[in-house]
Amino acid sequence: MKESIEVFVLSGGKSSRMGEDKGLLKINGLPMINYILDTVKQVGYSPQIIANDAEYLELGFPVLEDKIREMGPMGGLFTALSATQANHVMLLSCDTPNISRQTLTYLIAQSEAHKTNVCRHKGKIHPLIGIYPKTLLQIVANNLEMGRLKMQRLIQDSPHQFIDTDKIASDQEFYNINTKKDLLEMQLEKQTIKIMAFGVIAEKLGQAELKIEQPQNISELRETLLNTYPQLASLKFTIALNKQVVSEDKAIGPDDEVALLPPFSGG
Amino acid sequence: MMKLPCFHLSLEDDMDRFIRQYSLNGFGLEKQQKLASAKILVVGAGGLGCPALLYLAAAGIGHIGVADGDQVSLSNLNRQVIFGEQDLGKPKVEVVQSYFSKKYSDLQIEIYPFYLTQENSLDIISRYDVVIDGSDNFQTRYMVNDACYLLEKPLIMGSIFQNEGQVSVLNGKGKTSPNYRDIFPEPPEAHEVPNCSETGVLGVLPGIIGTFQAAEAIKLLAGFGQTLSGKLLVYDLLSQISNVFDVGINVASRALIPKSEKEFLEMDYSLSCGTVQEISWDNAVEMLTQQDNLLVDIREDHEQPKIKEIEHMKIPMAEVETKLDQFAQQDRILICCQSGIRSLKTAQKLSGLLIGKEFYSVKGGVNALPEKYLHND
Known part of the structure; x- marks a missing residue:
């Protein structure tokens, strides 16, 4: 679709099951909403956040307050359609942090102008991974007034197409975080890296090999290690990334292998 | 075995000890001579x-x-x-x-x-x-x-x-x-x-x-x-x-x-070994998170402010030498005082008395300790 699109990420919902505003709950040290914001940015769009908490301003993106509160996704869509300068809005949610660039790119490419375009994965419809035309604004406003809040209904009743993602996306992408348990499981599914420790470092760690969550770079790795294993604080060691000794900061990728190398003195 | 080029008879004699080495494929007499x-x-x-x-x-x-x-x-x-x-x-x-x-x-x-x-x-x-x-x-x-x-x-x-x-x-x-x-x-x-x-x-x-x-x-x-x-x-x-x-x-x-x-x-290559090192509070607090490390405040009872939230033992400087048994369980003993001068002296003295243990003096003493760790009695 070549029509103009603005991207809105919903985070305003009251999260009864989490007991707190879930977009700011942390996954591996970052607010949950950061993951989808990053993905949107990587696809080339500048996302806006729809939320009702000033804390979201600290994320560095425009934050819109819901025009009418506590109306769920329908309320969020109304806010987005009212605010947009574009012909279409892409509506996403903070609680699907695994959505990939490919899926968003596919959604945009397959979407048809002046229609509602919504992802469907293995038969399940995902209204919050969809593109809606601005022309829906009046219908959405009426729905709110009538208390008709079901997104599925809105979609069915207007010109629409479902975009099947079975072939291009993994099931995990549509994994929706609603409970603290979901959140914990998500933490465990995050990328890890392998660490090999040598000499006195292995001795202090009590193990020669361990896995940790993937840090962004070498300096973050050092910081994480020292926080997790304070016994390393007073030791000097060199770090090698994928068998290369690093002397300056370097980005760390998933499945990278890091070695912690102290000098040996014995002879 | 291949006959060697006979360019210098005595050299060939010298080389006999190494025949199994220079006959190795790719090694040869020339490399052997480099070793010689x-x-x-x-x-x-x-x-x-x-x-x-x-x-x-x-x-x-x-x-x-x-x-x-x-x-x-x-x-x-x-x-x-x-x-x-x-x-x-x-x-x-x-x-x-x-x-x-x-x-x-x-x-x-x-x-x-x-x-x-x-x-x-x-x-x-x-x-x-x-x-x-x-x-x-x-x-x-x-x-x-x-x-x-x-x-x-x-x-x-x-x-x-x-x-x-x-x-x-x-x-x-x-x-x-x-x-x-x-x-x-x-x-x-x-x-x-x-x-x-x-x-x-x-x-x-x-x-x-x-x-x-x-x-x-x-x-x-x-x-x-x-x-x-x-x-x-x-x-x-x-x-x-x-x-x-x-x-x-x-x-x-x-x-x-x-x-x-x-x-x-x-250049100073000496690595002080068995002698006393001065360390910062940052490092001291870090070290104290480990078992077997002990902080000793050697100030007199009346000296203020007191240390809080960091586990420590109080033994006035004059009594330290009579209480060496207190350190039996510890590998590393960190000493602090008001400004870091008495602690350095004491740590040096103790390191001579207790072999095999590491003594540290906390630089700057309590004067250098962040306020959150201090209180007045």
Whole structure:
């Protein structure tokens, strides 16, 4: 679709099951909403956040307050359609942090102008991974007034197409975080890296090999290690990334292998 | 066996000892002659030096120097395979000399019955083509590295820790090649070195690593195969797994290396061992998160403010020496006072009284402690 699109990420919902505003709950040290914001940015769009908490301003993106509160996704869509300068809005949610660039790119490419375009994965419809035309604004406003809040209904009743993602996306992408348990499981599914420790470092760690969550770079790795294993604080060691000794900061990728190398003195 | 080119009869005779070496595919007489004219200095005639010497001499290195100021002791014999019971108490280098003079008449061997120092190392190293580091302490390792860097002499580093060993060829092509500081920019601090005393080791480990060093020296001098220049090999005896890491130039650590003989002589290589170190509160708080580390406030009872939230023991300075039994369970004892002066004195005194424990003085004392850790009684 070549029509103009603005991207809105919903985070305003009251999260009864989490007991707190879930977009700011942390996954591996970052607010949950950061993951989808990053993905949107990587696809080339500048996302806006729809939320009702000033804390979201600290994320560095425009934050819109819901025009009418506590109306769920329908309320969020109304806010987005009212605010947009574009012909279409892409509506996403903070609680699907695994959505990939490919899926968003596919959604945009397959979407048809002046229609509602919504992802469907293995038969399940995902209204919050969809593109809606601005022309829906009046219908959405009426729905709110009538208390008709079901997104599925809105979609069915207007010109629409479902975009099947079975072939291009993994099931995990549509994994929706609603409970603290979901959140914990998500933490465990995050990328890890392998660490090999040598000499006195292995001795202090009590193990020669361990896995940790993937840090962004070498300096973050050092910081994480020292926080997790304070016994390393007073030791000097060199770090090698994928068998290369690093002397300056370097980005760390998933499945990278890091070695912690102290000098040996014995002879 | 192929007949050798008979260009010099006596040379051919000399070479007979090495026929199995120069007949090796790709090695040849020319490479053998390079070994014969080479001069190698072995620093340390210990666990690494002994096997390295054995194979270097056997391989036909023409000229070998050995520097070590130590005498043979009984605990050396599990790994320092040149020495036997009859050598106990003798200077190591003298035993080395008499051992090889009996074995190989064609080997020239010079001995230096003392340790390398900042004063003598540049002079001694400059007489050799390649240096083998078989020393057993970081002071010597960094000093020899810096000297070899200045003189652009290839240095074959070998070292061990428990069941692991490291090998690298440093300054392989002079200053453009990585040296020890490109891998490990600065020496560890005294407290990182395990007790500064000898730790246990299976004799075969230095045997393997010292032999690796000899192999690297031979390859480097003969121009045979790939050396570990720009690489760090880490060998694990228990799993027989070797990891080889690539090493590049570390711009930041090049700033730490002396650039001239004058700078070299002015460097401080001493690593205070068994003496007292001053540490910051940041480090102190970090260290105190570990068991077996203890903070002792030696101020008098009336001194304010008091320390809170950091676990500590209060023993006034005058009583510390009578309460040494209080430290029996601890490995590291951190002493603090109001400004860091009394604590330094006390820590120094205690380190002389209690051997095997590490004493630290907290720099700046309670005056330097962040407010969140303080309260007034």
